[in-house]
Amino acid sequence: VAVELLRGLPLGGFCWQFVGHSLYGQRILIQVADFSGVYGVSFVAVTVNALLARLIHLTLTRKLRRRRTFFHAALGTIYTALLVLAAVAYGRYRLEETRPVAGPRISVVQGNIPLEIKECAKTFTWRQVLERRHHVFDKHRRLTLGLLDVTDDMVVWPETTVSYLEGEKYGREDYSAHARKRVREVRRKIGRPFLLGSVKLVRGIGEDAEYNAAYYFPTADGPFEVYLKIHLVPFGEYVPFRSVGWIKA
Structure with missing residues (x-):
C-alpha cells in the first residue's frame, strides 16, 4: 500500500x-x-x-x-x-x-472516433486539421439529432470532442468562434442541457497552456460553465520533462 x-x-x-x-x-x-x-x-x-x-x-x-x-x-x-x-x-x-432514487435521464453520445482521426500532428496543414475536427463534430452532431424524439434531461458528448472552444486563432480565421457557433446550433436544436469535452487554449506571455476542459451549457443561448482538469495523466495527457530538448512529443 x-x-x-x-x-x-x-x-x-x-x-x-x-x-x-x-x-x-x-x-x-x-x-x-x-x-x-x-x-x-x-x-x-x-x-x-x-x-x-x-x-x-x-x-x-x-x-x-x-x-x-x-x-x-x-x-x-x-x-x-x-x-x-x-x-x-x-x-x-x-x-x-443511500437508497437509489429516480434521477435524470442522460443521453450519452459516443461517436467511436478512431484515434488517428482525432490526432492532429504538427506536420498537418491547417486544412487537414479542420477536416479531422469537422469529421468528429459532424458525426456527434448527426448522432445527437437522432435523439430529438427521446425524452431525456441532458445530452453528453465525450472528452475532447470539440477542439478549442476558447482561445485558438489561426491568422484571420477565428476557429474558436466558429466552433462555438456550431455548438450553439446544436444546443438550440436539442433544447436541453448539454455537456461536452473540449481542449481550452490559454494564451500566455511565454508558452501557451492547453487544458482538458468540460463545458456545461444549461440553456440554449445562456452562459456556460467550464471545468479544467488539473490532475493530468502522464504521457496520455502530458509528457513529463517535455521542455528537455531531446525528448520528442
Whole structure:
C-alpha cells in the first residue's frame, strides 16, 4: 500500500492497477473508499492475503505448533477478521443509507472516433486539421439529432470532442468562434442541457497552456460553465520533462 501511495506522487502519478481495483465488483467492501480512497481497499485486500500466505507458510514449515508463533498467528487472524468485519459493516451501512432514487435521464453520445482521426500532428496543414475536427463534430452532431424524439434531461458528448472552444486563432480565421457557433446550433436544436469535452487554449506571455476542459451549457443561448482538469495523466495527457530538448512529443 505504501508503494501505491508513492506511485501516486511522481510526474502526476501512475494511479492504475492498484490491488484495490481488483475488488471493484464487491460493493460492500469498497465503500471504505469514500474516506480512504482506493488505498483503504488495497489495505484490506493486502492484509487478508498476507495473513493467508503467512498461515500457509507456517503450516507447511510446521512452525505453527510453537506456542509463541501460534499466539502471534492468532492475533493476526483476529485483527484481520475485525478489519474485514468493520469494512463489511460500514459498507452495509453506506449502501442502506443511500437508497437509489429516480434521477435524470442522460443521453450519452459516443461517436467511436478512431484515434488517428482525432490526432492532429504538427506536420498537418491547417486544412487537414479542420477536416479531422469537422469529421468528429459532424458525426456527434448527426448522432445527437437522432435523439430529438427521446425524452431525456441532458445530452453528453465525450472528452475532447470539440477542439478549442476558447482561445485558438489561426491568422484571420477565428476557429474558436466558429466552433462555438456550431455548438450553439446544436444546443438550440436539442433544447436541453448539454455537456461536452473540449481542449481550452490559454494564451500566455511565454508558452501557451492547453487544458482538458468540460463545458456545461444549461440553456440554449445562456452562459456556460467550464471545468479544467488539473490532475493530468502522464504521457496520455502530458509528457513529463517535455521542455528537455531531446525528448520528442
